[in-house]
Amino acid sequence: MKLLLLAPPGAGKGTQGERLAARYGVQHIAAGDLLRAEAQAGTGAGRDIAAYQARGDLVPDQIVLDALTPAVVEAAEGGGYILDGFPRTLPQASAAAELAARLGVALDVVVYLYAPEEVLTRRLLDRASQAGRADDVADVIRHRHRVFAETTGPLVDYYTERGILVAVDADQPPDSVTADIQARLELLPFLAN
Numbered sequence: 113m114k115l116l117l118l119a120p121p122g123a124g125k126g127t128q129g130e131r132l133a134a135r136y137g138v139q140h141i142a143a144g145d146l147l148r149a150e151a152q153a154g155t156g157a158g159r160d161i162a163a164y165q166a167r168g169d170l171v172p173d174q175i176v177l178d179a180l181t182p183a184v185v186e187a188a189e190g191g192g193y194i195l196d197g198f199p200r201t202l203p204q205a206s207a208a209a210e211l212a213a214r215l216g217v218a219l220d221v222v223v224y225l226y227a228p229e230e231v232l233t234r235r236l237l238d239r240a241s242q243a244g245r246a247d248d249v250a251d252v253i254r255h256r257h258r259v260f261a262e263t264t265g266p267l268v269d270y271y272t273e274r275g276i277l278v279a280v281d282a283d284q285p286p287d288s289v290t291a292d293i294q295a296r297l298e299l300l301p302f303l304a305n
């Protein structure tokens with residue numbers, strides 16, 4: 113199973129990613145978590161990453177590729193992955209596709225989680241009162257949604273054209289979203305055998 117979760121901030125990529133990884137016995141690779149860990153390590157690149165994340169801007173593609181590629185290659189060799197939040201730009205998608213072609217492993221499916229922006233914003237503000245992520249404040253949330261629409265949104269068309277996109281309504285309780293994703297995945301030929 114090689115699956116990418118494509119979703120705006122607050123849609124539940126992290127929650128669904130963990131569940132799918134457990135269900136299919138593959139690794140969950142969360143780009144935001146990996147980058148936050150690198151930021152906390154306080155290396156030169158880490159300080160740059162922290163600044164981009166705090167503003168809600170995307171981390172530059174080359175830094176992301178350097179941070180994510182080893183984990184993706186290792187997981188692909190180990191049987192698959194649930195990629196959560198990477199690729200998030202067209203250049204990242206091209207680089208990831210080239211890498212996959214070189215390794216002889218292609219993405220099986222992209223699950224696009226969608227929900228109205230006001231629902232997503234409410235969830236993130238609720239999370240802020242518990243988890244305290246520094247980028248979960250109203251103006252940074254608004255900026256992250258704008259960045260998603262402008263820079264990550266085009267990946268919906270990119271993967272639709274490649275025939276591997278499945279869109280799931282994320283404006284439902286988490287268990288219903290999980291059930292919908294699994295029902296859609298079970299219709300796919302690569303899981304049938």
Ligand code: ADP
Binds near residue numbers: 121164166168171198
């Ligand atoms: P969310 O989807 O709610 O924004 P994430 O943890 O996935 O949460 O991402 C948090 C931040 O990490 C993003 O705002 C961005 O700064 C950075 N980030 C995560 N994934 C990528 C990526 N693929 N490319 C560039 N930046 C990324």
